[in-house]
Amino acid sequence: MQPSQQRTHLLSNIQLLRALAALLVLLHHALPHYTVMGGHSPLIETLSMWGFLGVDIFFVISGYIMAYTTFNKPRTSEQALRFLKHRLVRIYLGYWPFLLAMALILYIKDSQKLFGLDWAGSFFLTQIDMFKLILPVSWSLSYELYFYLLFLFTFSVSLKRLYGLIPLFVTFIAGMVLYAESSPNLQHSFFYSPFLLEFFSGVLIYMYRSYLMKIWLLPVTFLLMVLAYGYGITYETKNGLLRILTFGVGASSLVLFATLLETKRLYRAGKPFTSLGDASYTLYLSHLIILELFYSTGLRGLFSSNENPWIPAFGLLSIVLLCIIFSLIYYRRIEKPLYLKAIRY
Numbered sequence: 001m002q003p004s005q006q007r008t009h010l011l012s013n014i015q016l017l018r019a020l021a022a023l024l025v026l027l028h029h030a031l032p033h034y035t036v037m038g039g040h041s042p043l044i045e046t047l048s049m050w051g052f053l054g055v056d057i058f059f060v061i062s063g064y065i066m067a068y069t070t071f072n073k074p075r076t077s078e079q080a081l082r083f084l085k086h087r088l089v090r091i092y093l094g095y096w097p098f099l100l101a102m103a104l105i106l107y108i109k110d111s112q113k114l115f116g117l118d119w120a121g122s123f124f125l126t127q128i129d130m131f132k133l134i135l136p137v138s139w140s141l142s143y144e145l146y147f148y149l150l151f152l153f154t155f156s157v158s159l160k161r162l163y164g165l166i167p168l169f170v171t172f173i174a175g176m177v178l179y180a181e182s183s184p185n186l187q188h189s190f191f192y193s194p195f196l197l198e199f200f201s202g203v204l205i206y207m208y209r210s211y212l213m214k215i216w217l218l219p220v221t222f223l224l225m226v227l228a229y230g231y232g233i234t235y236e237t238k239n240g241l242l243r244i245l246t247f248g249v250g251a252s253s254l255v256l257f258a259t260l261l262e263t264k265r266l267y268r269a270g271k272p273f274t275s276l277g278d279a280s281y282t283l284y285l286s287h288l289i290i291l292e293l294f295y296s297t298g299l300r301g302l303f304s305s306n307e308n309p310w311i312p313a314f315g316l317l318s319i320v321l322l323c324i325i326f327s328l329i330y331y332r333r334i335e336k337p338l339y340l341k342a343i344r345y
Contacts, residue, residue: 013258014255019280026320033300060199061255062147098135098285137288162207181240
């Protein structure tokens, strides 16, 4: 097997997790529609209620992928600029069409709502308050862009030095987060957000993968994942450092667990899952628009029933399938070709 093929092979389970993360966020935002349709299932409601945890998985994966795609590159300014160009094109070119689509829907539905939103912040992804964003899920993209800008500096030092500097930087960020959490008068800052620790946990998993790819770590990682998610859900640690110590640790454990399974050839995700992983960015950005159309076109009413629980469940399944089918088609026909064309210039 060629090296390039081996590298792609070892990302199959990561792509599976990207698909899982996007589906969890979709279920989280579809829950109110399911409830209004008359749906009542403890399993669906619990899974959907905590679906926002898909974002934490995305952040850890982003860190892993950034290290995976750049650590084998020459440490030059040319490579740094190329990295930045590819990341900016990937984020903005994929995002702007859905931003405009949501703006159009809001204008048709209630144009007055648009006046209270941050248009510039929405367009340039400088706003993280989801209540001021045209497309609320885009708050996480602001953190992604910040991660990329921080990672840009890794091209200015040798790979050998990075193995010393990155752990130091993570320690510094952890110290800033702890200081902010313990100082009630200190305003929390976007620039040393606890979410940074999730991103860099993915980087560290990749950096030290040679030490972590041990078969005995599978049950340990699985147990840690169960404990972290269990504690976070039990005590509802939805924000701040506690979210990172529970759901962030859970996401990191999940990424390590999936990577271990593939490295040890115990399980490798198949084509359907990896294809949806490829389209996960589209799924993440488009699902709120599809949910809005599902409601405004009257489709939600067709699946409403307080007597038959299977009808709302089928409605929820229809939403999920609509989002998946659209994402797969859009990614293959529009997003991917547009991105490949843009990075050529």
